[in-house]
Every structure is written in structure tokens, then in C-alpha cells.
Amino acid sequence: MTTSVGPLLRSWRERRGISQLELAGRADSSARHISFVETGRSRPSEEMVVRLAERLDVPVRERNALLLAAGYAPRYPHTPLDAPQMAALREGLDRILAAYEPYPALVVDGTYTVVAANRGIAVLLDGLPEHLLAPPLNAMRITLHPQGLAPRIQNLVEWRGHLLAQMERQVALARSEPLRALYEEVAAYPVAGHSDPMDPGDPADPAAAPFALPLRIVHEGQPLSFVSTIATFNTPMDVTVAELAIETLLPADPATAKYLRSLGT
Structure with a gap:
């Protein structure tokens, strides 16, 4: 080594x-x-x-x-998110998540463990089995597990390919064995209608995503369409903060926005 x-x-x-x-x-x-x-x-x-x-x-x-x-002391602290000195950060994250409601938003760490989420996310997770919702929640596992959100995702093959490619880039950029293990786990999950989980299936309909690949998911019979955005902290000086990412799901059509507002989340 x-x-x-x-x-x-x-x-x-x-x-x-x-x-x-x-x-x-x-x-x-x-x-x-x-x-x-x-x-x-x-x-x-x-x-x-x-x-x-x-x-x-x-x-x-x-x-x-x-x-x-090189023989020097570490320069960047690794402060637990629940530490007292992180109170301002936690409060800021909570405000961002609450302000984004009724649309879904969450905060994950470097291995996609969910550290905070709003009520919009809770709506999407409604009805999932307890073993997937037990802490610590993992966003990739919940999304791609065959007992998780995967059966509800209408464009699962395309969305799964997007998520796996995202993880591949992160594994290549960072020497993270936990992230690599997570990638290998979720990449091996079976995909409905495909015997080979790496089978790309049919290509996505270009007309369905005019500006970005949407996440098309069904909630209680209602088809919803979202575009994902991810934000990170600028010039982080702490390992914990450097590995946090805020993901928001922006309604990709008026029907999705109207439906979420009607739920009163």
C-alpha cells in the first residue's frame, strides 16, 4: 500500500x-x-x-x-454534523429544505446517506418497506432497490443509467471504498423487464426531455416528472461540509407542480 x-x-x-x-x-x-x-x-x-x-x-x-x-498534521477538520459548532449550518440546511416545499429536496453525504430531507421527499417515500426506511437512509439504495422507488419510476433504465454514471465519476475522482461498495451493490440490483441489470434497454424518447433527463415517477397513480439539481458548498474547509450535497427535484411540468401543491405538504 x-x-x-x-x-x-x-x-x-x-x-x-x-x-x-x-x-x-x-x-x-x-x-x-x-x-x-x-x-x-x-x-x-x-x-x-x-x-x-x-x-x-x-x-x-x-x-x-x-x-x-508528507509528515504534516491534517489541516481540514472532520466535524460531525450534529456537533454544536455546526448548528448554523444545520439551521441553514433546514431553511433551504423547508423553503423548497412542497417540492422534494434532501441533503446527502459523500456516500449518499440522507442527513436531512423535507416533506416533499416523505411524500415520494410513502409506502416503502421499513427495512429501506430504517436509518441510515441511503438515497441510491432507496431509489434503485427493486422494493424501493424503482418499480414506480417509469423511465427506470434511463434514470438508473444516469445515477450509475454519476457514481462512476465520483468513484473515479475519490478513493472511497464505501462509495465503491455502494456502487457495486446498487449496480447489481435487478431491473424490471431486463434479465441483465446492465442492459441499457430501449433509448429514452428525446421528446420527453427537452432540456434535461427527467425523473418520471408515479405517486398513487399520478405520473410526476422532475428535473434534478445538485448544489455543493463553495470552498469547503471541513471534510463533512465538503461531502454534503443538496439535491432538489424541480417539477418538469405544470401538472406535477399542481399535484404537489394540492397535497398540502
Whole structure:
């Protein structure tokens, strides 16, 4: 297992597909120095490690690992979301979720564990089996499990493909074994009407998604259509905050908006 900082930095650079010369230009250094760092001939300063990690867009959690590998203390705290110092953040998230009602919105962490959700999400989850709703809720598992929302999703093959591609990109960008394990789990779930869960099935109807791929789901016999948006925090300085994402489901047609408003959520 690689523990020295040089090979770790080289791995991140290669993962990003950039040369030593390009990285040197981004980090105000030289290709020779980058080469010496990667081969272990030169020990980078703490500030150089941070600068290289920033230019390589290394996730905050992994920046701490790079600092430790270089012999420095971690710079970014990993504060539990329920800690007292996170009170302002929790309050802000709750306000965002409440303001978005009656439309669904939720907050997930780096492995899609649901840390907060509004009543619009509760409407969509109504009737799911207890074993899927027991804490900790996982958004990917609830969506793609054959006993979860999957049977209610009208364009399951297309939506599933979108979610798996999203997870694949995240697995490639971050060395997260829990995320990889989750991906392997949900990718293996059977898809109704397809013996092979990786079978793409029929292509989506282009006319059904004029500007973005919609999530088309049925709630108590009523077809609903949503477009998903995801927001993250700008320049996070804490591992917990860096891995949070706010997902909102925007009604993709007037009928969906009208139906949700009629529920009085």
C-alpha cells in the first residue's frame, strides 16, 4: 500500500490526466521539482502539498491523507454534523429544505446517506418497506432497490443509467471504498423487464426531455416528472461540509407542480 506523498501525488496527477509540466505551471513550480517530489527525491513543504492538492482538485478528505503522508498534521477538520459548532449550518440546511416545499429536496453525504430531507421527499417515500426506511437512509439504495422507488419510476433504465454514471465519476475522482461498495451493490440490483441489470434497454424518447433527463415517477397513480439539481458548498474547509450535497427535484411540468401543491405538504 502506497504511503509516501510522492506516489500519491503522481497517482492524482495521472488520474486528472495532466503532465508534470502542466501541473508545475498551475502550481507556480517547475516540472523538475514536481518530478523530484513524485520520486521522493524532494520533500514538499506543507504549503506545496496543499497547493498541489488544490490544483489537482483533490477531495478535502484526501488532502488530509496527502498531508499525513508528507509528515504534516491534517489541516481540514472532520466535524460531525450534529456537533454544536455546526448548528448554523444545520439551521441553514433546514431553511433551504423547508423553503423548497412542497417540492422534494434532501441533503446527502459523500456516500449518499440522507442527513436531512423535507416533506416533499416523505411524500415520494410513502409506502416503502421499513427495512429501506430504517436509518441510515441511503438515497441510491432507496431509489434503485427493486422494493424501493424503482418499480414506480417509469423511465427506470434511463434514470438508473444516469445515477450509475454519476457514481462512476465520483468513484473515479475519490478513493472511497464505501462509495465503491455502494456502487457495486446498487449496480447489481435487478431491473424490471431486463434479465441483465446492465442492459441499457430501449433509448429514452428525446421528446420527453427537452432540456434535461427527467425523473418520471408515479405517486398513487399520478405520473410526476422532475428535473434534478445538485448544489455543493463553495470552498469547503471541513471534510463533512465538503461531502454534503443538496439535491432538489424541480417539477418538469405544470401538472406535477399542481399535484404537489394540492397535497398540502
